Amino acid sequence: MSTSQAAVQGGGAPSSPSPLLQTIAVTKDYPGVKALDGVHFDLRAGEVHVLFGENGAGKSTLISILAGASQPSAGRILIDGEPVTLASVHDARAYGISAVFQEFSLIPQMTVEENLFLGAEPTRGGFTDRARIRRESLKILGELGFALKPEQRVDHLTRAEQQMVEIAKAFRSDLSVLILDEPTASLTNHETDRLFELIGQLTGRGVGIVYITHRMAEIQRIGDRITVLRDGRYIDTVDAKTASEDDLVRLMTGRVVGGIFPPIDLAAPGDTVLEVRDLTTPDEAVVQASMHVRAGEIVGMAGLVGSGKSELMQACFGAGPIASGKVMLRGRDITGQGPRRNIREGFLYLPADRRSEGLMMMRSVRENVALASLGIPPFSNGLVLDRAGETQRVTALAERLNLSPPRIERAVDHFSGGNQQKVMLARSLTRNYDLIVFDEPTVGVDVGTRASIYEFIVGLARSGVGIVLISSDLPEILHLTTRAYVFYRGGVQAELRAGELTEENVLAHFFEREAA
Amino acid sequence: MAKGTATARPSGGAGDAAKRLFVKLGILPFLLVIAVVVFTLMSDNFLTPRNLMNVLRQSVYLMIVSLGQMMALLTGGFDLSVGTIVALSSVVGAMAMAAVFAAAPDAVWLAIAVGCLAGIAAGVAIGVVNGIGVAFFNVSPFMMSLGMASVGFGIALYLTGGVPVYGMPQAFGDIFGFGMLFGVPAPVYVAALLVVALYAFLYRTPQGRYFYAVGGNLKAAALSGINATGTLFFTYVFCAFFAAVAGMLLTARLDTGEANIGASMPLESIAACVIAGVSLRGGVGRLENVVLGALFIGLVQNGMNLARIESYLQTVVLGALLILAVIADQIRLRYVASLKD
Numbered sequence: 001m002s003t004s005q006a007a008v009q010g011g012g013a014p015s016s017p018s019p020l021l022q023t024i025a026v027t028k029d030y031p032g033v034k035a036l037d038g039v040h041f042d043l044r045a046g047e048v049h050v051l052f053g054e055n056g057a058g059k060s061t062l063i064s065i066l067a068g069a070s071q072p073s074a075g076r077i078l079i080d081g082e083p084v085t086l087a088s089v090h091d092a093r094a095y096g097i098s099a100v101f102q103e104f105s106l107i108p109q110m111t112v113e114e115n116l117f118l119g120a121e122p123t124r125g126g127f128t129d130r131a132r133i134r135r136e137s138l139k140i141l142g143e144l145g146f147a148l149k150p151e152q153r154v155d156h157l158t159r160a161e162q163q164m165v166e167i168a169k170a171f172r173s174d175l176s177v178l179i180l181d182e183p184t185a186s187l188t189n190h191e192t193d194r195l196f197e198l199i200g201q202l203t204g205r206g207v208g209i210v211y212i213t214h215r216m217a218e219i220q221r222i223g224d225r226i227t228v229l230r231d232g233r234y235i236d237t238v239d240a241k242t243a244s245e246d247d248l249v250r251l252m253t254g255r256v257v258g259g260i261f262p263p264i265d266l267a268a269p270g271d272t273v274l275e276v277r278d279l280t281t282p283d284e285a286v287v288q289a290s291m292h293v294r295a296g297e298i299v300g301m302a303g304l305v306g307s308g309k310s311e312l313m314q315a316c317f318g319a320g321p322i323a324s325g326k327v328m329l330r331g332r333d334i335t336g337q338g339p340r341r342n343i344r345e346g347f348l349y350l351p352a353d354r355r356s357e358g359l360m361m362m363r364s365v366r367e368n369v370a371l372a373s374l375g376i377p378p379f380s381n382g383l384v385l386d387r388a389g390e391t392q393r394v395t396a397l398a399e400r401l402n403l404s405p406p407r408i409e410r411a412v413d414h415f416s417g418g419n420q421q422k423v424m425l426a427r428s429l430t431r432n433y434d435l436i437v438f439d440e441p442t443v444g445v446d447v448g449t450r451a452s453i454y455e456f457i458v459g460l461a462r463s464g465v466g467i468v469l470i471s472s473d474l475p476e477i478l479h480l481t482t483r484a485y486v487f488y489r490g491g492v493q494a495e496l497r498a499g500e501l502t503e504e505n506v507l508a509h510f511f512e513r514e515a516a
Numbered sequence: 517m518a519k520g521t522a523t524a525r526p527s528g529g530a531g532d533a534a535k536r537l538f539v540k541l542g543i544l545p546f547l548l549v550i551a552v553v554v555f556t557l558m559s560d561n562f563l564t565p566r567n568l569m570n571v572l573r574q575s576v577y578l579m580i581v582s583l584g585q586m587m588a589l590l591t592g593g594f595d596l597s598v599g600t601i602v603a604l605s606s607v608v609g610a611m612a613m614a615a616v617f618a619a620a621p622d623a624v625w626l627a628i629a630v631g632c633l634a635g636i637a638a639g640v641a642i643g644v645v646n647g648i649g650v651a652f653f654n655v656s657p658f659m660m661s662l663g664m665a666s667v668g669f670g671i672a673l674y675l676t677g678g679v680p681v682y683g684m685p686q687a688f689g690d691i692f693g694f695g696m697l698f699g700v701p702a703p704v705y706v707a708a709l710l711v712v713a714l715y716a717f718l719y720r721t722p723q724g725r726y727f728y729a730v731g732g733n734l735k736a737a738a739l740s741g742i743n744a745t746g747t748l749f750f751t752y753v754f755c756a757f758f759a760a761v762a763g764m765l766l767t768a769r770l771d772t773g774e775a776n777i778g779a780s781m782p783l784e785s786i787a788a789c790v791i792a793g794v795s796l797r798g799g800v801g802r803l804e805n806v807v808l809g810a811l812f813i814g815l816v817q818n819g820m821n822l823a824r825i826e827s828y829l830q831t832v833v834l835g836a837l838l839i840l841a842v843i844a845d846q847i848r849l850r851y852v853a854s855l856k857d
Contacts, residue, residue, distance in 0.1 A: 343741035351739055358739070360732025362799050371729055372740035374722035384720050388774055411852075426742070 018081030020045045020208040021066065021097070021177050026075030028061050028232075035061040037232045038075065043177060043208040048199060048222050050240060051212045053229035053252055054418070054446035059212050062229070063179045066210065067099035068092030090119075096176030100166045100183060102444070108155035112148055112165050114139035116172055138172050145194055160187050160305055167195070178202060179210040184218060185443055188304040188472075189510065196222050214446060215473070216245050228252055253448045260451040261479040262458050271296030271330070273435045273466035276316060276345070279325030285311040286492040288325070293435060293466040298457065300477040301470040302506050303487030309470050310352065313489075317349040318342055320377070330434065343372055348433045350424055352440035352470070358424045361413040365403065366425050368392045368412050373430035397426040402452060418449030425456060427475045436460060437468040444478065454480055477506060486510065537853045542793035543624035544805060547837075548812055555819030561741020562822055573701040575814025577602075577762045578784050582810045583714055583803070584758030585785035585814045591751045592798025593650060593657030595790070598759040598785055600668030602778030607672045607681060607762035609635020610773020614683030631684065636760040640770040642668050651748035660801050661752075665782070672775035681773030692768035703765045709760065715803050727751065732796030772803040780831075787838040788813050790845065812839075 019042040022341075028036040036058045040244055043049050051059045064070045065077070068086035071378040079095050086092045094098075104492065106115050113133050122129045138149040146164045159166050163183065170178055184192045199222055200211055215220060219226060225242030235251050238450045249260070274293040279286055286308040301309040316327045318338040320475060327335045329347055339349070351357035359368050360445040370379050370390050378389030394408050401422045403415075412420055421441065428436050442450045457480065461467045477484050478501055486494045486509035494509040538546070546652030555562045581598050588595040611632025620626065642664050649660040695702035718724035729737040729748045738744045759781070765774055792809030816837070820830045 340743060349739060351735075352525075357733075357735040359736055360729060360797070360799055362797075363732045364726065367725065367732075371725075373739070374725055378544055380722050385722060385725065405832040441616070475518070513853075 004439045007282055007490060016461075018078070018228070020080065021041055021210075021386050022078040022081075023062075023066070023072075024076045025080065026057075026062070026065060026069070026072045026077065028065065029073040036065075036072070038227065038232045041227055043210060045206040045208055048203060048209040048211050048240075049225040049227045050219050051210060051229065052248060053218070053235075054416075054448055056294065057229040057252070058232040059229055060181070061232075062102075063099060063181060063210060065098060066092070066177070067101075067179055068097070078469050084469075093173060097179070098170035098175055098177070099179035100170055100174075100181060102181045102185065102210050104162055104166050105169075106154050106165060107378065108153075110167075111156075112152050112154060113150035114152055115165055116140065116150075116169055120172065135213055136172070139167070140166065140168050144198060146167055149312075153183075153230075155349070158306060160191055163187060164191070167198075174277070175202070175207050177208045177210065179295040180471055181212045182444065183211075184213070184215065188303075188306075189507075191471065195309060214444070214450075216248070219248075219473075226318040239502070249447050252446070260447060260454065261457045261475075262451075264458060264482060266296055266298070266458075266461055266482060269297040269485075270464065272317065272467075273330060274458040275326075275328040275331075276312070276330075279312060279327065280323045281311060281315050281490075282321050282323045285490055286315060289487075289492050290488065291485050291492060291495075293468055295434065295466050296461055296464045297482045298467040300462045300481030300482060300484030300501075301468060301487065302472075302474070302477045302484055302510070303493075303508060305472060307487035308490035309485070310439055313349060313439065313468060313470060317347065317437065319349065319465075331413050343431070346432065346434040347433070347437075348372070348428055348431075349437040350428065350439060350441065352443060354424050355421055359412050359420060362411050365398065365408040365410060365412060365415075365423050366391060369394045369426045370430060371396060371424055376431065393430070394426075397429055400429075401456065416446075419444045419455065421445050421449065425453065428460065435466045435468070436469065439470045440472060441469070442471075442473065474503060474506060477501070478503060526773065535851060541584055542791075542805065542848060543841055544741075544792055544808055544812060545836070547686055547791065548808070548815070550837055551812065551819060555815070555823065558744075558819070559822040562819055566819065567822070567857075569699075571811070571818045572704055574818060575811050576701075576703045576707045577766050578781070578788060578813060580710055580762040580765070581759050581776050581781050582785040582788040582806050583591070583710060584755030586752050586789050586792075586794055586801055586803065586806045587727060588657065588755045589731075589786070589789050589794045589796065590727050590801055591748055592734070593748075593751070594661070594786060594796075595752060596647065596661040596782045597642055597665040597668060598644060598755065599778035599781035600665040600672070600783055601642050602763035602766065603775050604642060605635035605639035605760035606767040606777055607676050607773045607775050608638035609764050610681035610767055611675065613685070613688065614681060614773075617685045617713060617795035618683060620812060621677055624687050627685050628688050631688070632764050635764045636757065638855065639760025639763055640753060640756050643753045643759075646756065647749035647752035648801045649809045650752060651745045657752075670854045676773070676775050682771075684771065684773075689768050689771040692765060693771065694769070703769070705805035706765060708781075710761065711803070711807055718803055723747075728799055733799075737818050768840065784834065785810075785811055787834065787841065790838060791841040793845065793848075795799070796842070 017480065023039060023041040025038040025040065026036055027034065027038055039058065039062060040060065050083060053059050068091045069088045071087065077086060078084065080183065084095065107118065116137050117133050122132045134150055141148050148161060148164060148167060157165070160338060167183065183195060187195060203209060211223065218239055225237055226240050226243060226248065227237045228235040228248065231250060238247070272292050272294050276289060276291050278288045278290055280288055289308065289312050301313070303309045311320060315322050322336055326333060334342060334345070351414065353460065355361065373379050374385065375382060378386060378393050380386050387392055398406050398408050403419055403422055412423055415423070425441065457467060462474050468474065468482055478493065481501065482498050483497045484501060484506065485492050486496065486506055488509065496505055548718050554792035560685065561567055563675055581602065585595055585598060609631045612634035613627050616623070616630045617627035646660050646664050649655040650657050692702055696707065718727065726737065726742045730744050734744055763778065766777055788809035789801065789806050790796065791812060794806060807821065816833065817830060
């Protein structure tokens with residue numbers, strides 16, 4: 001890349017060198033929507049530049065333009081001060097720009113190495129050079145410190161491992177700009193540390209990082225500057241080291257917001273709702289786990305991805321098999337009972353992955369909310385649906401949860417992530433439940449919506465519902481639960497009461513304790 | 517001059533209205549209008565009450581099969597064995613009816629009842645196997661119904677030796693094939709009954725909604741306490757039931773049991789559904805549109821007959837229409853994303 005002729009272009013500050021990558025008044029029109037409206041953005045060599053904003057603020061559109069996946073309707077993109085056209089992802093890669101999107105671009109049936117070199121296979125004499133692919137894959141994976149075998153099939157990997165492959169893919173060619181879209185959403189703490197180390201190495205080499213995240217802790221840890229977008233418009237660029245959480249929330253939402261966690265003003269817990277004794281699953285994702293939940297308390301389930309916290313609750317709910325152990329709901333044995341009966345008896349599990357397990361994306365809000373309660377009033381009289389009653393109830397729930405826009409006949413697919421989550425949460429209000437399990441309820445949800453989800457959960461607990469909150473987000477466990485279990489390798493490592501819920505205490509149990 | 521400004525501005529105007537109509541209703545209304553205009557111009561006999569009643573009667577069989585096919589498509593699968601089910605129910609129904617009629621020539625109604633039940637039971641049996649394979653063993657609907665199409669066709673040929681089955685009571689054909697009531701053919705009443713019943717089931721009962729839910733997101737449906745496996749199973753049983761009823765009605769019309777009927781049913785029924793906006797990805801589609809879709813295909817076939825278009829070429833037109841409908845569906849999806857509501 002030549003940097004010598006860069007100075008001719010106007011627009012940048014005259015004294016400092018041109019930024020690595022810069023957009024000037026970039027606008028993106030979709031029919032009926034302005035996704036980006038004259039956005040300025042610049043990325044310096046060696047910095048981590050965080051893009052921040054609510055869902056639908058235009059972050060995704062901006063990075064897809066930077067990555068060459070879509071083209072701006074107006075505005076210019078400069079690389080090293082020179083205007084360029086990024087007509088395709090291929091073009092962008094030629095300039096050293098690589099992106100790791102939330103939705104993976106991996107072929108599940110192919111191996112890790114085949115995926116790494118997909119579309120850029122080295123050849124010898126017209127045939128793919130398999131030896132070289134293996135050699136270079138090993139080299140890339142080794143450099144990144146990822147414990148992956150090149151010959152493993154991608155669909156046999158966990159989501160976190162797939163994410164590593166996706167990141168490794170960006171490293172196969174020379175890199176000058178790396179775009180990361182919520183890369184830690186499915187990583188464990190250890191993997192996250194590893195990723196941040198890597199980012200440190202890259203910035204040391206002068207690579208610029210565009211980083212999207214909703215997590216404040218990450219911004220403070222690795223961010224250099226933060227650009228805030230709102231409704232497709234550029235709001236401000238601030239220094240990551242000095243900006244406070246409240247500042248960012250104010251910039252992002254345009255209003256002053258206090259702490260995002262509501263006060264936990266719950267009455268003393270009531271009777272035991274759920275009791276699990278020595279539960280083990282056939283694949284040993286859960287081993288001899290015991291726990292209990294009482295009415296009106298919020299029980300946290302902390303632990304690494306794959307520690308068994310989610311699998312345990314799925315097994316209790318009947319969505320996964322049980323090898324041994326006992327599950328009791330209000331003193332009655334429900335071991336091995338399916339979701340259908342559990343829901344009828346007042347036990348609901350709301351899955352973590354709303355797209356693949358929670359919602360019918362092409363169906364309306366109304367149908368999605370009503371789904372689990374179609375057999376009871378006001379949705380039906382048991383035999384025949386009551387469309388008027390259904391519409392009325394769902395409209396009321398949409399209003400209560402501040403669904404935006406409040407159109408219950410619109411397909412869920414056309415709502416933002418936060419609002420999709422609200423649709424799924426609304427299901428918990430269509431019946432009287434005694435026990436509701438929320439599995440990662442705020443993944444990929446913006447701060448504004450997160451606050452209202454927290455408020456919603458506490459409200460449910462206040463009305464006497466027993467709540468289980470499965471979360472990989474430590475602050476959620478610390479600030480939103482009255483008691484927490486920490487999972488490690490399928491078992492309950494520790495039970496922490498309200499007074500013991502500190503970051504050190506929880507983290508101490510994330511990993512194996514060297515027993516004396 | 518005024519026309520120029522109307523098309524130039526994107527907001528409002530005829531183009532935008534057409535686009536909204538297209539997103540809302542799909543390609544079918546446009547195709548219907550085009551077909552009616554074209555065939556009216558090509559033949560004077562097309563747009564007459566007599567001919568339109570003809571179209572209705574001819575489309576009835578496809579319409580009934582399409583009702584079942586729609587359920588399979590709704591749950592994210594499809595049924596390629598509907599043609600075989602039509603043939604097998606025809607053969608088994610005719611043989612049973614002829615046997616009872618030969619044994620007791622006076623008990624005409626008994627023969628008709630036993631024959632119809634036997635035919636429908638044979639067809640439904642295919643559906644039960646399809647359902648078991650898809651719902652309980654996770655066989656892809658493509659392989660399952662393709663395999664069963666071969667199995668059923670083989671059984672039908674084996675039973676008849678490839679020869680039409682005769683010997684059914686005259687009354688069967690007279691009533692269910694050629695019968696008229698208030699100037700409307702008898703099969704139309706049967707179809708109307710089935711349409712109304714299925715409509716009430718799909719849109720007025722919780723279980724009907726579950727077919728959409730299973731097609732919309734199988735895992736979400738299961739986690740919401742819906743019996744997804746059972747729903748999938750009954751999808752193929754219902755689908756087979758509809759095809760078998762169509763098979764019996766065709767048998768009445770032909771006055772013989774035939775192993776060679778229904779070969780075009782899989783393609784035509786899928787075409788009728790897809791043209792009517794039923795998504796191949798499952799979860800989307802309206803019954804009333806499918807009825808119109810089947811009518812449209814009947815209309816096109818009738819129009820091409822009147823216009824003396826060779827039957828081989830008609831097959832070409834049908835295939836092309838199916839592909840056109842799928843392309844239109846893709847374009848529609850793109851518009852849907854931009855219009856949202």
